[in-house]
Amino acid sequence: MSLTILGVAVVLGIGLLGWVRLAPSAPGTWHVDPLDATGTGRPNEVFVLPEGGDRQAPVFDLSASELARRVDDMAAGRPRTSRLAGSPETGMMTYVQRSRWIGFPDYVTVRVLPRGDDAATLAIWSRSRFGHSDMGVNAARVDRWLAALAR
Numbered sequence: 661m662s663l664t665i666l667g668v669a670v671v672l673g674i675g676l677l678g679w680v681r682l683a684p685s686a687p688g689t690w691h692v693d694p695l696d697a698t699g700t701g702r703p704n705e706v707f708v709l710p711e712g713g714d715r716q717a718p719v720f721d722l723s724a725s726e727l728a729r730r731v732d733d734m735a736a737g738r739p740r741t742s743r744l745a746g747s748p749e750t751g752m753m754t755y756v757q758r759s760r761w762i763g764f765p766d767y768v769t770v771r772v773l774p775r776g777d778d779a780a781t782l783a784i785w786s787r788s789r790f791g792h793s794d795m796g797v798n799a800a801r802v803d804r805w806l807a808a809l810a811r
Contacts, residue, residue: 683765685744685765687744687745690754691744691746691752691754692754693771694709694771694783694784694785695709697769699787702792703792703793703794704788704791704793704794705786708783708784708802709783709784710782710783715802717782718806719780720779721778721779722778723774723777723779723780724772724773725748726780728748728749728772730809731805734808735768735805738755740759740760740763741758742755742756743755744767746769752770752772753769754767754769755768764791766786766788766798766801767786767787768784768786768801768802768805769784769786771783771784786798786802
């Protein structure tokens with residue numbers, strides 16, 4: 661009896677891990693403008709906005725199109741990260757970055773906002789798909805991404 665329960669638990673655990681890694685990511689669900697997003701209020705998300713938000717968005721001495729290309733190049737160079745929707749040409753991109761071991765997906769939407777001809781800023785919404793707390797993973801990711809863009 662106890663071996664049967666253990667076997668069922670193992671099969672369910674493997675199935676859950678497979679579902680987390682293979683669950684489809686619908687662009688219509690995750691590609692949401694950070695300026696229009698209401699957020700979940702959970703500690704597993706972070707907003708970077710020109711005004712308000714969890715972090716103040718920096719202003720870059722780059723055109724909006726150049727900043728969008730840099731964001732996309734930087735994100736493409738991150739481990740386990742792929743673009744889900746959008747493009748630098750549209751000025752809004754959503755990326756999926758998965759955790760190393762289990763493959764939990766986090767979604768990062770970046771919108772580039774022009775500030776004149778030679779300056780631009782960002783709106784970023786980084787959030788987890790599963791769980792309630794992420795132990796600061798999304799906030800740390802946003803800080804790393806902003807630091808990489810500032811270089």
